[in-house]
Amino acid sequence: MNIIVTSLFVDDQEKALNFYTHILGFVKKHDVPAGNFRWITVVSKDDQNGTELVLEPNDNIAAQDYQNSLMQQGIPATMFGTDDIDKEYERLKAHGVEFTMEPKAAGDMKLAVFNDTCGNLIQLIEQ
Known part of the structure; x- marks a missing residue:
């Protein structure tokens, strides 16, 4: 068994895609419309068949609370x-x-x- 996809809540998918690709250097693997949002995944440029990171919209109060709590606690x-x-x-x-x-x-x-x-x-x- 291995991890193929994991996700990270983001408050702005386009901003996240820009940061994760242009600043961090990951490579966009998927960018598919999904209702009001998109299914966006990025991968390491050194392992493009490796684990995908989903840039998951935090358009949910539970996701927002979780994300804000982590940030506030550092x-x-x-x-x-x-x-x-x-x-x-x-x-x-x-x-x-x-x-x-x-x-x-x-x-x-x-x-x-x-x-x-x-x-x-x-x-x-x-x-």
């Missing part, structure tokens, strides 16, 4: 990995990404946290 909604967190941090900072935690050591790994501009904090990890 809890990342998900985690992405990188081989060089310091290099990625500098690249993202140059694109105007706001970090709530700069890269720091945590045992045998390094962590950082940034705001995805769509209602989420994202943890970045280098193992």
Whole structure:
């Protein structure tokens, strides 16, 4: 068994698609109309047949409450990995990404946290 799709609530699908592709560097895999919204997935440019991330609209009070609660408590909604967190941090900072935690050591790994501009904090990890 493996994970093929996971989702992340976003407050604006178009803004999220732009951020996740143009800033983070993911690749759009699917963008299909779904009623008032779209089924949008992105994948790692290095593994385009890997796990898909759905940019799920938070057009639901439960989703909004969940997303807002995580943000208010400073809890990342998900985690992405990188081989060089310091290099990625500098690249993202140059694109105007706001970090709530700069890269720091945590045992045998390094962590950082940034705001995805769509209602989420994202943890970045280098193992």
